[in-house]
Amino acid sequence: MADNNGTRTLLTIICEAVLETRLLHDLESLGAPGWTVSDARGRGSRGIRTAGWDNDGNVRVEVVCARELAVKLSEHVQQHFYQDYAMICFLTPVEVLRPHKF
Amino acid sequence: MADNNGTRTLLTIICEAVLETRLLHDLESLGAPGWTVSDARGRGSRGIRTAGWDNDGNVRVEVVCARELAVKLSEHVQQHFYQDYAMICFLTPVEVLRPHKF
Amino acid sequence: MADNNGTRTLLTIICEAVLETRLLHDLESLGAPGWTVSDARGRGSRGIRTAGWDNDGNVRVEVVCARELAVKLSEHVQQHFYQDYAMICFLTPVEVLRPHKF
Amino acid sequence: MGWDPVVLFFVFGVVAGLLRSELKLPPALYETLSILLLLAIGLHGGVELAAQASPALVGQMLLVLVMGVVLPLIAFPLLRALRFGRVDAASVAAHYGSVSAGTFAVVVAYMLAEGVFFESYMPLFVAILEIPAILVGIVLARGLSTTTNWSELGREIFLGKSIVLLLGGLLIGVLAGKEAVAPLEPLYTSMFAPVLALFLLEMGLIASRHMGSLRESGLRLAIFALVMPWVGAAVGLGFATLMGLSVGGAAMLATLGASASYIAVPAAMRLALPEANPSLSLGASLGITFPFNIIFGIPLYLQAAQWLQAGV
Amino acid sequence: MGWDPVVLFFVFGVVAGLLRSELKLPPALYETLSILLLLAIGLHGGVELAAQASPALVGQMLLVLVMGVVLPLIAFPLLRALRFGRVDAASVAAHYGSVSAGTFAVVVAYMLAEGVFFESYMPLFVAILEIPAILVGIVLARGLSTTTNWSELGREIFLGKSIVLLLGGLLIGVLAGKEAVAPLEPLYTSMFAPVLALFLLEMGLIASRHMGSLRESGLRLAIFALVMPWVGAAVGLGFATLMGLSVGGAAMLATLGASASYIAVPAAMRLALPEANPSLSLGASLGITFPFNIIFGIPLYLQAAQWLQAGV
Amino acid sequence: MGWDPVVLFFVFGVVAGLLRSELKLPPALYETLSILLLLAIGLHGGVELAAQASPALVGQMLLVLVMGVVLPLIAFPLLRALRFGRVDAASVAAHYGSVSAGTFAVVVAYMLAEGVFFESYMPLFVAILEIPAILVGIVLARGLSTTTNWSELGREIFLGKSIVLLLGGLLIGVLAGKEAVAPLEPLYTSMFAPVLALFLLEMGLIASRHMGSLRESGLRLAIFALVMPWVGAAVGLGFATLMGLSVGGAAMLATLGASASYIAVPAAMRLALPEANPSLSLGASLGITFPFNIIFGIPLYLQAAQWLQAGV
Numbered sequence A, B, C: 001m002a003d004n005n006g007t008r009t010l011l012t013i014i015c016e017a018v019l020e021t022r023l024l025h026d027l028e029s030l031g032a033p034g035w036t037v038s039d040a041r042g043r044g045s046r047g048i049r050t051a052g053w054d055n056d057g058n059v060r061v062e063v064v065c066a067r068e069l070a071v072k073l074s075e076h077v078q079q080h081f082y083q084d085y086a087m088i089c090f091l092t093p094v095e096v097l098r099p100h101k102f
Numbered sequence D, E, F: 001m002g003w004d005p006v007v008l009f010f011v012f013g014v015v016a017g018l019l020r021s022e023l024k025l026p027p028a029l030y031e032t033l034s035i036l037l038l039l040a041i042g043l044h045g046g047v048e049l050a051a052q053a054s055p056a057l058v059g060q061m062l063l064v065l066v067m068g069v070v071l072p073l074i075a076f077p078l079l080r081a082l083r084f085g086r087v088d089a090a091s092v093a094a095h096y097g098s099v100s101a102g103t104f105a106v107v108v109a110y111m112l113a114e115g116v117f118f119e120s121y122m123p124l125f126v127a128i129l130e131i132p133a134i135l136v137g138i139v140l141a142r143g144l145s146t147t148t149n150w151s152e153l154g155r156e157i158f159l160g161k162s163i164v165l166l167l168g169g170l171l172i173g174v175l176a177g178k179e180a181v182a183p184l185e186p187l188y189t190s191m192f193a194p195v196l197a198l199f200l201l202e203m204g205l206i207a208s209r210h211m212g213s214l215r216e217s218g219l220r221l222a223i224f225a226l227v228m229p230w231v232g233a234a235v236g237l238g239f240a241t242l243m244g245l246s247v248g249g250a251a252m253l254a255t256l257g258a259s260a261s262y263i264a265v266p267a268a269m270r271l272a273l274p275e276a277n278p279s280l281s282l283g284a285s286l287g288i289t290f291p292f293n294i295i296f297g298i299p300l301y302l303q304a305a306q307w308l309q310a311g312v
Ligand SMILES: Nc1ncnc2c1ncn2[C@@H]1O[C@H](COP(=O)(O)O)[C@@H](O)[C@H]1O
Pocket: A014, A015, A016, A041, A042, A043, A044, A045, A046, A047, A048, A049, A058, A085, A086, A087, A088, B032, B033, B034, B035, B036, B037, B062, B063, B064, B065, B102
């Protein structure tokens, strides 16, 4: 699938932590080959999220995959979560080793 | 403002945690549309920063914005903090959904 | 060394936390000018790594350096760790301030 | 006797927060404290429950369940009358129909300090009261629509952290019994007040932020947040009379009625009614009702329970 | 007397995990609990050691060292007979030849609750037993090859967290003595059971995940994980007899023999034998052997030690 | 009586650090421990202050304030004489003019263990001593220049974590009084030594890293770090005599004079004098002065205070 020369796309999603389980479930069922999550805090159009306690943190989710899939994932996310949740997402082209992994 | 086709710039700043409040204040007053912060540790020209305790960690600050603003922010940071604080910063072009957010 | 116009390469390595000490030691002896580490969790071909306890977390290591070095580092990592450890790595071109730092 | 130091820790947190001090507690500490509180409350309740269980308890549990359905049904029209939108009103009603374990911990400490007897299985009622209001809130917002994924939602609600910890503690207490639990007693004796004090310090810091956000959401919300505790307390006293609780138990059920959730329900609402504005519920519950209850409410509710019992 | 509440906390964690509840403990809390347990065990042992040290102890320590070499040498052929590959068999053998400090904490709490006397310097044996099996495991996998970086590996093993904490605590206890350590006693008296209970709650949550992963690795592994504790316990009882330990001490050495590491050894194996599949060892040790030992094993081993002593 | 186990925990941390063991405490635990220590010290002081407050206290507070101004003014020329640059000298002087709450916790534990009486409102002096040296240090580096943003800086200093916790604890203690604070007593009784021991373990790990960095900054710094405690202690004893403190109080004020900040001041200096080299101050304060004080200094200062009082 996709190009084979080692170029892939990194999809980065930053959103409220409460979404984590649901978001990862969706990513998985849409075919994401893997993901990495770390905790974060931030400020955006929906105000400050300080990560001081349970309901107030962000997560930073990264998926490396083929560009088509990254676009599909980001569109899904945009349709289902963008309106009601604090969230941003962006795409970056990356060069990978062992492209067959992704 | 800026280009409208969904291309923006991701500014990543990694610096000592003690700067966090001041740095975010400056970013905000210079017009950053938002930011994401996560905790980190590292090594650079100013030695090892292990994040083992209060005075010894780094933060990783990300701002997605128009390229002009990213350059302005990074130049401000460079002028005000680079000399005296452990800090690096770099720019990456990214593709965003809903570009009007940034 | 390398190009001088401020373009460098960001090498991102995501791997099991148990490797941290050994990996950083190798990066340093191969000449990495610095590194940044943050904690993460994730899923990949080797299953879920929830970071719930000691043996089960990932780290996210970033090195900004010249492209040749980034390639060298990633090849070393690939040869020594890829087969037996949960790990991915990818390269992104970035624009840096004060290129002489890297 | 001076001020209650546990409450002063809350005030301290609020003041430090309003002055924008650098003070913040590590998130892992906050999580640890709330886990300890919930486990301690559950365990203590379970140990006593094992000693006092009676058939009457089943009836009481059913009444508490009804109370959990009634409360949001009272709060909702009140909120609509204050011209909140349907979904926001439903979400806030769910918060106020449910309970705050933090407030419960304070009322436990208060009753112990005052030497007032109460039915020791009250933690069971906390667990029962947590859930129905959430379901009622969703139905108020959505109707009995089919788009809600009830099975997933049910899992998220029933297996949420606070219910699992409360019920887990309860069950362990019941199964092990007082004698065997003895080595764990520090959790609800010597360690309880220190843990609660630190927890309230953090709650104060968090509340101070939500007080700021109240300025935006304005007067209508503040009115609700100050009126509803009285209503909830009255409902609680009413049910306590039906259930035949002691004075202490009645005051505690009143406190539960008056309290609003700020842990379990916000998370559930965020997933079930995402279009509801979370800062409305949290501003009201954390910024106004929680401080009101722990500073003024609890002594008031105890007094009311005493009058009521004396009058009967 | 009811169920042991400390064990119930483990069961609670397993059940919550299997039901996929939202409950999770912050990683920093888990780390803190294991640090507290290891320090408390070491400190307590050191304080008593200072009072009871005798020349005989040196001989006992040597025997324990031998036991740490013997155990993986028994486990390895057993695993090979069950058709595990060489490296995997060596890695699992290292886990079972070493010990689990968590299991040791449970057996300490059990002996105290049952009022059974035991040699108070047992923590010393825990520290001694941790290491040899790791080295034996590596040699079983690699032979005495030169590719292993023994000096780096030695540092990683001897300076690993759990050994450093155990030995550090022991030394502090010995150097300071009972009287001076008095202000720190809560670490191994009033705080010990609460810390252990929370620790086991987290272990239950973790174990539940590894139980799932067992389904893949299948029956052979489960057989080993259920058989090896009996073998290890028998070896422990044998060595205890050679060493002339009390009934309580013998039961504890049996428990140590029966227990499998899930903290120190996994980390060491990951670095020394990276091609070994870590989910095999963890599935067996955490998913089966640990629960078996703390629920059924410990009372059994005590009974066996009592019979043995009576028979002698 | 053996070694002080609390100090041994520090030594343990240093040794584990120098051996480059894998041992590290989670950052959230370190933060929690320092929060608990500061709150406990403040609360305990406040409770006693409520009982002992007297008009003389106001005079004593003023004298302590003066002491906080005098100390950096002594340290600065000493550092300049050792050929440190102006800004570095000012920054290090600020560290040594201020105090270390960790050292104070050790001296409290020491006095309690030795049964020496001391004025129980000493924590108040800790809070007072924290600040003036910071301001003096900034003026020494910059003069009374206008480029310093004093209002922002003031907020950062006065609302810094350690001062807020100390003063918050003090105020709560004063307002609540001894009887009401009783349930929180474990914070400064049974829990104090265990918390302090773990805290010192982490300080040892941190100090070991800064000892390494000392090799670079060299001999001149080591000389200052070993000489200044004697000077600071002498100044503290002098002020104690002026203030009419008891022997225990005098020894504690000497310890405060001898101690150097490693929490509040480094953060303040990093923001106010960023061009100062932070590893100089931390190397001296954490790598040399802190160990010196808790191992050798405190007993010495107590002895000096006893001689002085006897001689008067
Ligand atoms: N321009 C931005 N740059 C970096 N992170 C952002 C930006 N805008 C929003 N974020 C992050 O995304 C989260 C949600 O954004 P929002 O939905 O705009 O509130 C924020 O809490 C930030 O962590």
